[in-house]
Amino acid sequence: MIEALPQALALIFTPQTILVGIGAALFGLFVGALPGLSATMAVALLVPVSFFLDPVSALTAVVMTTAMAIYAGDIPAALMRIPGTPASAAYVADAYALTKQGKAELALGICLIASAIGGLFGTLVLILLAPWLAEVALRFSGVEYFWLVALGLSCAVLVAGPDPLKGAVGLFVGLFIATIGQDVTSGYPRFTAGIPNLLSGVSFIPAMVGMFAIAEILRNLPTIRTAAEVQTQKLGSILRGTGAVLRRHPVNLVRGNVIGTAIGILPGAGADIAAWISYAVGKRFSKAPERYGQGSEEGLVDAGAANNAAIAGAWVPALVFGIPGDSVTAIVIGLLLLKGIQPGPDIFLMNPGQIGAVFLAFVLANLVMIPIGLIAIRLCAKVLVVPRPVLTPLILLFCMVGSFAIDNDPFALVIMAVMGVLAWMMEENGIPIAPTILGIVLGDPFEKHFMTTMMKGDGSLAYFVSRPIAAVLAVITALVWLAMLWALVRGKGRAAVT
Amino acid sequence: MRLSDAALGLVLVGAGAAIAGTARDFPLVPGQAFGPGLFPFVVAAGLAACGIGLIVREARSGLRRPWFAAGPLMGDARARLDALLLVAAIGLYLVAASRLGFVPTAAVILLVLVRRFGASWALAAATALLGPLAVYLLFAEWLRVPLPLGLVASIRY
Numbered sequence: 001m002i003e004a005l006p007q008a009l010a011l012i013f014t015p016q017t018i019l020v021g022i023g024a025a026l027f028g029l030f031v032g033a034l035p036g037l038s039a040t041m042a043v044a045l046l047v048p049v050s051f052f053l054d055p056v057s058a059l060t061a062v063v064m065t066t067a068m069a070i071y072a073g074d075i076p077a078a079l080m081r082i083p084g085t086p087a088s089a090a091y092v093a094d095a096y097a098l099t100k101q102g103k104a105e106l107a108l109g110i111c112l113i114a115s116a117i118g119g120l121f122g123t124l125v126l127i128l129l130a131p132w133l134a135e136v137a138l139r140f141s142g143v144e145y146f147w148l149v150a151l152g153l154s155c156a157v158l159v160a161g162p163d164p165l166k167g168a169v170g171l172f173v174g175l176f177i178a179t180i181g182q183d184v185t186s187g188y189p190r191f192t193a194g195i196p197n198l199l200s201g202v203s204f205i206p207a208m209v210g211m212f213a214i215a216e217i218l219r220n221l222p223t224i225r226t227a228a229e230v231q232t233q234k235l236g237s238i239l240r241g242t243g244a245v246l247r248r249h250p251v252n253l254v255r256g257n258v259i260g261t262a263i264g265i266l267p268g269a270g271a272d273i274a275a276w277i278s279y280a281v282g283k284r285f286s287k288a289p290e291r292y293g294q295g296s297e298e299g300l301v302d303a304g305a306a307n308n309a310a311i312a313g314a315w316v317p318a319l320v321f322g323i324p325g326d327s328v329t330a331i332v333i334g335l336l337l338l339k340g341i342q343p344g345p346d347i348f349l350m351n352p353g354q355i356g357a358v359f360l361a362f363v364l365a366n367l368v369m370i371p372i373g374l375i376a377i378r379l380c381a382k383v384l385v386v387p388r389p390v391l392t393p394l395i396l397l398f399c400m401v402g403s404f405a406i407d408n409d410p411f412a413l414v415i416m417a418v419m420g421v422l423a424w425m426m427e428e429n430g431i432p433i434a435p436t437i438l439g440i441v442l443g444d445p446f447e448k449h450f451m452t453t454m455m456k457g458d459g460s461l462a463y464f465v466s467r468p469i470a471a472v473l474a475v476i477t478a479l480v481w482l483a484m485l486w487a488l489v490r491g492k493g494r495a496a497v498t
Numbered sequence: 499m500r501l502s503d504a505a506l507g508l509v510l511v512g513a514g515a516a517i518a519g520t521a522r523d524f525p526l527v528p529g530q531a532f533g534p535g536l537f538p539f540v541v542a543a544g545l546a547a548c549g550i551g552l553i554v555r556e557a558r559s560g561l562r563r564p565w566f567a568a569g570p571l572m573g574d575a576r577a578r579l580d581a582l583l584l585v586a587a588i589g590l591y592l593v594a595a596s597r598l599g600f601v602p603t604a605a606v607i608l609l610v611l612v613r614r615f616g617a618s619w620a621l622a623a624a625t626a627l628l629g630p631l632a633v634y635l636l637f638a639e640w641l642r643v644p645l646p647l648g649l650v651a652s653i654r655y
Contacts, residue, residue: 049636049641052641052642165548165551165552165555166548166552168544168548169506169510169545169548169549169552171544172541172544172545172548173545175541175544176517176538176541176542176545179537179538179541183524183534183537185527185534186525186527186533186534188524188525188533188534190520190521190524190534190538191517191520191538217584218571218581218584219571221571221577221580221581221584222570222571222574222577224580224615224616225615225616387617387621388615389612389615389616389617389621390612390617390621390625392611392615393587393607393608393611393612393615393625393629394608394625394629396584396587396588396607396611397604397607397608397629397630397633398633400588400591401600401633401637401643401645402637404643404645405637405641405643408643408644410592410595410596413588413591413592414592416588417585417588421585424571425499428499428500428569428571429499429500429501429506447537450537451536451537454530454532454536455527455530458530459530459531459532488551488555
């Protein structure tokens with residue numbers, strides 16, 4: 001990988017990429033800091049623009065935006081008791097409690113430095129693990145890929161939320177959406193209702209914009225007229241005392257990094273779940289668990305590092321197998337496919353420079369996060385008062401133009417609206433969106449590997465486990481489903497008792 | 499709009515049946531016993547299985563939840579109208595943008611929605627004036643997306 005460094009440097013240090021990167025960083029900070037707008041929504045809004053850029057600029061923009069947005073979500077958490085993105089929700093009580101105690105600087109400082117360290121750790125794992133896994137993956141055939149995708153989709157259901165049954169519903173909805181259009185093996189049009197625009201399938205970017213932006217707008221409508229209260233105490237030196245806190249809790253920092261990266265790598269779970277799990281584990285092993293929720297510095301270190309570590313972790317399966325680790329990388333895979341780049345082990349051989357540039361973008365994003373974050377903390381009291389009645393219609397306009405821009409097809413607006421309403425209804429009923437996104441992205445390759453394996457085996461299911469690696473992957477997938485069934489049966493018993 | 503698990507289960511079983519029914523008519527791959535309908539059939543079976551699981555689970559806990567509840571958006575008359583206006587704005591854009599052009603259509607949408615969501619007339623007018631121009635500059639001038647010119651076309655050309 002190291003020999004690709006000069007090429008990667010040349011790709012990333014172009015005027016356009018640098019400008020795009022700075023713009024994306026500011027955009028990510030803005031969206032992340034505004035409550036109700038998530039990092040995934042930031043990326044979904046960014047895609048129509050980055051579609052027109054070269055691949056390295058586009059990926060740099062996505063990396064910068066996510067890293068900044070996940071950090072910036074901590075700012076309103078500390079100042080308003082409202083998480084800027086769901087990834088900051090786990091420790092919002094602690095951050096705000098510290099602000100109430102007059103230690104807003106400390107809360108914001110811990111979050112910033114822990115975020116940067118977490119992000120760098122996740123990046124390091126990505127750089128070391130991904131090329132190695134890619135070499136292993138080069139030996140895989142269609143059967144192994146089928147099981148790999150099956151395992152990824154199963155993990156997405158398992159980790160999606162408290163209710164695996166509804167997670168499975170989310171997955172099947174996504175897989176069904178992926179079947180719309182001409183089928184992958186024979187080109188037969190399926191479920192198109194005679195609409196020619198659907199022959200090539202549900203257009204991906206309008207669908208993402210709908211599911212992440214339109215659905216979030218709908219969800220926030222009931223509170224659009226209520227302005228939140230911002231703590232506007234005078235902030236002193238942000239970084240004073242931060243180093244001492246981090247040195248006092250090295251275990252939390254390392255554990256947060258490791259948990260965050262691992263959760264990020266698991267398909268379907270991203271920064272928000274990483275933060276919750278790291279926070280819960282931290283509380284479980286803390287000497288002062290009673291402080292969690294009351295302004296625990298430890299809790300901030302645990303979860304603040306984990307959510308940023310997860311961002312880079314999610315890129316490992318996305319780049320190596322084309323299986324997204326979270327919703328953001330699902331959008332990234334869609335973007336890469338639109339640009340004619342097939343994510344998978346081959347890109348490490350074919351485009352080492354581009355992969356190196358992505359790694360560099362991650363390192364840079366987490367380094368510039370500190371100075372930009374410090375400025376953002378100073379400015380954000382002003383940003384947070386941008387009136388939502390103005391912002392929401394502007395976002396809607398941006399969504400409409402952005403969806404249209406991809407294929408210059410007005411039908412994209414219909415897809416955007418339908419998918420937006422669908423995603424909103426699913427979330428209202430407790431059906432998680434992440435498995436659906438994975439189903440949409442992975443539906444086509446999943447069916448293709450499934451059908452080709454069926455044909456190779458002449459319809460015999462035994463062919464699916466005929467190769468050793470495939471058999472191992474099949475057993476692991478079966479175990480994941482058994483674990484879910486077990487949880488379901490036990491949960492059912494409990495529900496019957498209460 | 500919140501359905502109880504049992505109601506959601508019924509919807510899913512219905513959806514699964516509809517998908518399976520449609521997929522049954524798909525042709526077979528020559529020389530094989532299956533075709534493009536196989537995968538949708540598996541998905542339909544999955545949806546129906548989840549639906550049955552939800553119904554059974556709710557039935558075991560005694561079907562105490564109401565089948566249908568309005569939820570925060572549909573339960574609040576003002577928010578409901580907001581949502582309708584939002585969807586109507588997308589419809590208006592679809593119908594009117596090609597005839598009126600992007601900038602006037604976007605201006606109308608922004609003016610109505612910003613005012614409706616509680617901002618002052620002055621703020622709404624300013625947003626309606628500047629917002630479409632900014633989006634037009636970004637997409638049409640910089641990214642070369644052919645946004646509809648509509649009425650402007652007759653003046654510009």
